[in-house]
Amino acid sequence: MFKEERKSLRFDWSHLGNIEWGRPNLGPQTTVAVYRLMQFTLRDAIIAHTDVATANRIFYDAGQSAGKSMYEHLLHDTQDFDGFIAELQETLRNLSIGILRVEASDLLMHRFVLTVAEDLDCSGLPMSEELVCTFDEGFIAALFSAHFGRQFTARETDCWCTGDRVCRFEVVLAKT
Amino acid sequence: MEHKDIERLDRISAHLHALLHNEQPGVLDLTGQQEDEICQVGEFVNTLTEALSALTNAAHHLSIGDMDVPIIAKLPACHHLKNLQATLRHLTWQTGQIAKGDFSQRVEFLGEFSHSFNWMVEQLEAYRQRILGQNRELERLASTDSLTGVYNRRSFMAFATKEFLRSRRYSHIFSAIQMDIDHFKKINDTHGHAAGDEVLKAFTANCLEVLRESDVLGRIGGEEFSIILPETDLAGALIVAERFRQTIADLKVYVDEQIVHFTVSIGVTNLRQDDTGIEAVLRRADEALYLAKNGGRNKVVSAG
Numbered sequence: 001m002f003k004e005e006r007k008s009l010r011f012d013w014s015h016l017g018n019i020e021w022g023r024p025n026l027g028p029q030t031t032v033a034v035y036r037l038m039q040f041t042l043r044d045a046i047i048a049h050t051d052v053a054t055a056n057r058i059f060y061d062a063g064q065s066a067g068k069s070m071y072e073h074l075l076h077d078t079q080d081f082d083g084f085i086a087e088l089q090e091t092l093r094n095l096s097i098g099i100l101r102v103e104a105s106d107l108l109m110h111r112f113v114l115t116v117a118e119d120l121d122c123s124g125l126p127m128s129e130e131l132v133c134t135f136d137e138g139f140i141a142a143l144f145s146a147h148f149g150r151q152f153t154a155r156e157t158d159c160w161c162t163g164d165r166v167c168r169f170e171v172v173l174a175k176t
Numbered sequence: 177m178e179h180k181d182i183e184r185l186d187r188i189s190a191h192l193h194a195l196l197h198n199e200q201p202g203v204l205d206l207t208g209q210q211e212d213e214i215c216q217v218g219e220f221v222n223t224l225t226e227a228l229s230a231l232t233n234a235a236h237h238l239s240i241g242d243m244d245v246p247i248i249a250k251l252p253a254c255h256h257l258k259n260l261q262a263t264l265r266h267l268t269w270q271t272g273q274i275a276k277g278d279f280s281q282r283v284e285f286l287g288e289f290s291h292s293f294n295w296m297v298e299q300l301e302a303y304r305q306r307i308l309g310q311n312r313e314l315e316r317l318a319s320t321d322s323l324t325g326v327y328n329r330r331s332f333m334a335f336a337t338k339e340f341l342r343s344r345r346y347s348h349i350f351s352a353i354q355m356d357i358d359h360f361k362k363i364n365d366t367h368g369h370a371a372g373d374e375v376l377k378a379f380t381a382n383c384l385e386v387l388r389e390s391d392v393l394g395r396i397g398g399e400e401f402s403i404i405l406p407e408t409d410l411a412g413a414l415i416v417a418e419r420f421r422q423t424i425a426d427l428k429v430y431v432d433e434q435i436v437h438f439t440v441s442i443g444v445t446n447l448r449q450d451d452t453g454i455e456a457v458l459r460r461a462d463e464a465l466y467l468a469k470n471g472g473r474n475k476v477v478s479a480g
Contacts (some may be wrong), residue, residue, distance in 0.1 A: 023248075082278050099284075101266035115262045123308035163250075 011065045028121060028175045031121060034170075039121065063138025068129070070139075071146035084147045096120065099150045100104075103168070110173045112149070114140065116167040122160040122167060131156045133167050144171050151176075184214050185477060188221055195225060227251045243268065267293075279304070321395040324371055324380040332394025333454070334403050339392075340454040342408075343447055351413030351446040353403040354461040355383075355420070357474040358439045360399035371431040375438055378429045386419055404456065412444040417442045417476045425474060439474035441465055 001015065019028045046055040067176035071077075074091055075084070091101045105112050117123070121133045133156050143156040149176040158168035187204065194201040200347045204225070206218040218448035234257050237245035243265050247258045261403050263285055270281040279301035283290040319331035327335065336352070341351050351471040356365075357379060364372040376399065383393055383401070421442055429436040443464030451457050471477065 017368070082273065082280075086280055101262070103262070103265035104269060104270045113265075115266065117259075163255060163258070165255050166262045166264075168262070 001007060008067065009061065009065045013069050020126055025071050035120060058136040060138035060141075063135040063140075064142040064145075065138075066135070067139040067142025075143075077147075079160040081105065083145070088143065090118075098123075098167075101166075110150070112144070112151070114171060115168045116169070117166045119160065119167050123165075125161050127163060130159045130161050131159045131168075132161050133159055137169065140171060141168055141174075144172075152172075179212050181214060184218070187272060188214070188218055191221055191225070195228065200229070202227065217287070223250075225253075228255070231257070232372075235463060238264070277304075283456055303444075304374075309357060324376055324395055326380050326401075327392060328382070330397050331392060332392065332396065332404075335392050335394075335457070336402070336454045339404050339406055339453075339471035340447070340457065349409055349447055351405045351408045351444065352457050352461045353405065353413060353417050354443045354458065354465040355401045355403070355440050356465055356469065357399040358469075359439055360438070363436060363438060367431055367434065367436055371429075371434075371436055374431050375429055375436060378427060379438075379440070380425050380426060383420060384425060386416065386423065402461070408446075410444065413446060414476065414478055417444045421474065421476050441468040441473045442476045443468055444476060445479040 004010075025118060043059065046058055047068060052111055062075055063069065070091075075087055079087065085100075085102060092098050092100050097120040101115050101117070103113040109164075116133075116136065118135065121136055123131065137154045137156055139154075141152045145150040145169070153174045154169045154171045156167060156169050158164040158166070184206065187206075191201045191204050197405055204218050204222050206215050218386045230248050231251055231253055234245055234247040234254065238257060238261060245252050245261075246260060267283060267286070270283065273281050274297055281297060282294045286293070314450055319327060321328045332419075339350055342348065356377065360372065360375070363375055376395075380393065380395070380401070385401070386404070387393060388405075390406050391408075394402050396402050403416075405416060408416070421440060424438065427438070429438075432434040443461045443466070445457060445460040445464060447457055460479045464477040465477075468475040
């Protein structure tokens with residue numbers, strides 16, 4: 001299940017396990033620092049073993065897998081775009097992932113600009129002039145792909161680490 | 177301190193003075209000077225001047241509503257401006273959403289403005305709901321008979337026409353009933369118009385109790401009523417009509433401590449292959465009603 005060799009992603013929501021049953025005393029919550037400890041040590045090790053481009057690709061793919069799975073399990077499939085955004089905003093907030101806001105939405109051209117404030121991945125990180133939310137890029141791309149039933153890509157254009165107080169993402173249809 | 181150092185410090189001081197007095201000093205030129213601490217301070221002043229200039233430019237653009245100005249975040253104040261820029265962009269999008277009718281939008285993080293804006297959206301939504309309610313009420317008033325609450329002639333004919341077309345298209349059946357309260361004029365003349373109104377109300381209330389939700393009752397004229405019974409054949413319609421006739425014949429309406437009895441004559445028909453429109457169906461039901469009247473009233477006659 002977890003340690004089998006594979007050439008494509010096999011993540012399944014059931015891999016998260018029965019947390020309530022498994023952690024009767026500690027419960028389902030942990031801290032942002034623990035999440036980041038995992039994310040950034042993982043990134044560190046991947047870069048050390050491969051390179052930055054590979055690390056970015058891995059985080060993007062993992063984000064896509066997470067976004068697709070979250071859409072299937074936590075969001076409703078039958079809504080229009082406004083309903084989708086409203087539900088996504090509420091879900092991301094309830095899960096303390098971030099405060100999602102829309103700056104532009106062009107349903108005709110399928111182009112969107114979103115911001116995420118108080119982002120789980122990066123808000124409060126040291127300034128580094130780097131756009132670090134690669135996992136978020138894949139995550140957002142997958143959510144939009146699942147909603148529209150077409151392949152989207154997401155690109156981070158501003159990040160806490162580049163001096164912004166919000167992360168900004170451009171979401172567009174993937175080139176075929 | 178040497179004279180040239182004092183001179184350099186004077187230039188830095190003059191530069192900072194200009195900056196503090198809202199002037200725009202040029203780049204502090206310390207080239208050719210020795211690379212010492214004073215020179216480094218000069219470089220910091222140049223960097224600060226450049227950052228302040230960018231900040232001023234960004235603040236100016238934001239103040240006039242230009243939200244697309246790129247803000248280069250070299251000073252902490254720029255971070256706050258970028259945050260404000262993001263908030264204003266989202267607010268612009270939200271305003272567009274509200275204009276499209278999405279009243280779920282709420283503004284956060286803009287203090288007192290958020291409260292006022294959100295209150296405005298709530299008020300707009302309340303007004304919209306009120307107008308929608310009024311429109312529904314107007315629609316109801318325009319489509320129903322004010323005395324009995326059943327469909328008026330215009331709405332009944334619209335429904336009947338739609339049912340005719342639907343049945344034709346999908347090869348379905350329906351039946352139509354025409355009813356006329358017997359000697360209604362006499363009720364009015366004997367007991368007064370108020371009594372006549374009570375009779376009409378009692379009549380429709382009793383009819384509605386017998387009808388299914390899909391059946392439609394309309395008041396066509398003074399004491400004339402029509403019914404469309406979707407998915408009902410002639411035999412079924414005759415059972416319904418006879419039940420009406422009996423219910424009305426047994427009915428007692430109390431008006432000013434007097435009991436008013438009345439009866440109803442009924443014509444029944446169903447959709448035929450050669451019917452060219454709803455008018456043909458209703459005309460046939462009307463002819464059956466005429467036969468019921470001429471046959472002594474308080475009768476059901478079929479034109480099947």
